[in-house]
Amino acid sequence: xxxxxxAFAEFVAARSPALQRAAYLMVGDVxxxxxxxxxxxxxxxxxxxxxxxxxNAEAYxxxxxxxxxxxxxxxxxxxxxxxTGALPDRATNGxxxxxxxxxxxxxxxxxxxxxxxxxxxxxxYEDLTxxxxxxxxxxxxxxxxxxxxxxxxKLRALTGDDFDLNDLATGGVPA
Amino acid sequence: xxxxxxxxxxxxxxxxxxxxxxxxxxxxxxxRIRGRRRGVFAGAVxxxxxxxxATALVAGxxxxxxxxxxxxxxxxGLTWVVGDTLYTATASFDLGHRVQAYxxxxxxxxxxxxxxxxxxxxxxxxRRVGEGAxxxxxxxxxxxxxxxxxxxxGATPAFVAHDLVSGRTTRQDVQADARGEEDESITDVAWFxxxxxxxxxxxxLRGTVAVDLESGAxxxxxxxxxxxxxxxxxxxxxxRLVETAxxxxxxxxxxxxxxxxxxxxxxxxxxxxxxxxxxWVTSDGPVVVELASGKSFPLQxxxxxxxxxxxxxxxxxxxxxxxxxAVDLLTCEVETGECAVVAEGxxxxxxxxxxxxxxxxYGFG
Numbered sequence: 001x002x003x004x005x006x007a008f009a010e011f012v013a014a015r016s017p018a019l020q021r022a023a024y025l026m027v028g029d030v031x032x033x034x035x036x037x038x039x040x041x042x043x044x045x046x047x048x049x050x051x052x053x054x055x056n057a058e059a060y061x062x063x064x065x066x067x068x069x070x071x072x073x074x075x076x077x078x079x080x081x082x083x084t085g086a087l088p089d090r091a092t093n094g095x096x097x098x099x100x101x102x103x104x105x106x107x108x109x110x111x112x113x114x115x116x117x118x119x120x121x122x123x124x125y126e127d128l129t130x131x132x133x134x135x136x137x138x139x140x141x142x143x144x145x146x147x148x149x150x151x152x153x154k155l156r157a158l159t160g161d162d163f164d165l166n167d168l169a170t171g172g173v174p175a
Numbered sequence: 176x177x178x179x180x181x182x183x184x185x186x187x188x189x190x191x192x193x194x195x196x197x198x199x200x201x202x203x204x205x206x207r208i209r210g211r212r213r214g215v216f217a218g219a220v221x222x223x224x225x226x227x228x229a230t231a232l233v234a235g236x237x238x239x240x241x242x243x244x245x246x247x248x249x250x251x252g253l254t255w256v257v258g259d260t261l262y263t264a265t266a267s268f269d270l271g272h273r274v275q276a277y278x279x280x281x282x283x284x285x286x287x288x289x290x291x292x293x294x295x296x297x298x299x300x301x302r303r304v305g306e307g308a309x310x311x312x313x314x315x316x317x318x319x320x321x322x323x324x325x326x327x328x329g330a331t332p333a334f335v336a337h338d339l340v341s342g343r344t345t346r347q348d349v350q351a352d353a354r355g356e357e358d359e360s361i362t363d364v365a366w367f368x369x370x371x372x373x374x375x376x377x378x379x380l381r382g383t384v385a386v387d388l389e390s391g392a393x394x395x396x397x398x399x400x401x402x403x404x405x406x407x408x409x410x411x412x413x414x415r416l417v418e419t420a421x422x423x424x425x426x427x428x429x430x431x432x433x434x435x436x437x438x439x440x441x442x443x444x445x446x447x448x449x450x451x452x453x454x455w456v457t458s459d460g461p462v463v464v465e466l467a468s469g470k471s472f473p474l475q476x477x478x479x480x481x482x483x484x485x486x487x488x489x490x491x492x493x494x495x496x497x498x499x500x501a502v503d504l505l506t507c508e509v510e511t512g513e514c515a516v517v518a519e520g521x522x523x524x525x526x527x528x529x530x531x532x533x534x535x536x537y538g539f540g
Contacts (some may be wrong), residue, residue, distance in 0.1 A: 005201060008201075009197055012195055012197055012200070016195045017192070020192040020195075021188035021189070021190070021192075022188070024188055024190055024192075025184060025187065025188050030190055030191075030192060033192070034192055034193055034195075037195065038195065038196065038199065038200060041195065041200050042200045042203045042204045042207070045200055045201060045204035046204045046207050046208055049443050049445075049459075102183075102186060102187045105183050105184070105187050106187055120180075120184075121184070124180045124181050124184060125181060125184040125185070125188065127181070
């Protein structure tokens with residue numbers, strides 16, 4: 001597949017919104033997510049001729065986002081919402097409730113180690129299988145299983161009654 | 176439940192994002208591609224795991240004007256740099272300066288630092304030989320002692336070539352444009368292609384030119400209207416890019432100085448480095464192609480993301496193999512295709528790992 005700019009532009013237009021959302025969940029910052037996707041798409045553009053099938057491009061970009069996000073976390077010791085050290089107070093109803101729930105979930109995600117956070121996004125937001133998640137992370141399926149389990153336990157502890165996550169760690173996760 | 180978490184994640188991710196800057200992506204991507212076609216790759220290193228033990232020969236830090244003494248005789252064979260340390264299979268050498276890019280020359284190396292300073296490592300000493308290098312790479316001829324770069328410290332970029340043995344420096348700036356930046360269009364860009372047999376090749380406002388470094392005699396190989404991206408030159412053979420009318424990559428071809436095609440373009444096939452004998456050229460795959468016959472010689476490297484990037488002698492080529500976030504460095508004999516791992520599992524990150532001819536491009540791609 002040659003480096004067809006029109007095809008690449010079409011891919012970017014079609015997939016970048018979803019990729020940005022996933023990147024945001026991984027890093028918890030809109031600006032950083034945009035930088036992450038920009039970098040991942042640059043890698044995809046470089047690799048475009050050897051991706052052979054345009055369908056591979058999304059998997060390649062997702063892997064680039066994931067590995068780059070983990071690298072950035074490690075290199076910058078980026079801690080996102082972890083700086084607060086505590087989850088926001090819960091609201092009672094309405095829009096404010098939604099906002100606080102969002103903050104609460106992001107804060108909880110921000111307290112997960114980078115790889116666990118990526119596993120949560122890939123498995124439960126991107127809806128990838130364990131094999132697909134392992135491919136994106138460059139690790140074994142067994143690692144995905146253990147990281148998922150550990151992440152859910154920690155998420156459940158962090159979010160308390162905000163979210164009904166109980167079933168996730170005990171068999172509710174599709175393989 | 177799964178749906179509960181997914182729903183919440185979808186709500187959380189429902190944010191406004193700026194539009195993707197496609198032009199910036201293709202610009203950055205093309206820059207990396209051109210770099211990689213010089214035999215380039217780079218990445219960061221979290222930790223270095225070598226296949227063999229390295230012996231540190233620490234020479235101490237050198238400031239700008241300090242000479243750093245190292246053992247006589249620059250290391251040969253496969254080398255790589257992490258940060259400011261040059262590694263071989265059996266030893267390591269503290270160069271005293273962080274390395275952005277480096278190239279092999281006859282009897283030593285030339286090193287580019289992130290702030291644009293150029294150092295030589297010959298006769299056991301590291302010395303500063305230039306500054307103001309604006310682009311992220313150096314050019315050289317591994318069988319000669321010339322090194323070249325573009326000096327962007329002045330109002331107009333200048334092509335600089337320095338002989339590491341004689342200390343002679345040549346400088347030309349009258350034909351370069353005022354920017355010197357890599358851009359989508361090659362028309363007005365200063366671009367140092369390479370040095371081959373005492374001749375420097377670059378692109379300036381005249382087109383692609385060949386300059387004899389001793390006499391200064393200049394030959395215009397192709398005029399400004401016919402300029403093409405040329406990624407490398409060796410033994411009088413140029414590897415150049417074939418593009419669509421809109422600038423999309425189609426592949427590359429090998430031509431001689433007169434523009435006669437030696438190895439024709441095939442859609443989606445890219446060539447890298449021509450061997451010292453002019454017999455071989457590296458290509459994707461990884462394979463090495465024999466120029467005379469066009470026959471491909473596959474290198475026996477497991478894995479899909481592998482690339483041969485530097486000729487160590489007439490028939491031995493250095494290659495890397497990507498595996499997730501790490502790379503293995505290998506040497507391969509072309510005719511048999513047999514390869515041996517020299518450094519294993521070198522992690523990839525953001526530019527600390529550099530191999531000859533390469534520069535600190537972030538992202539492995």
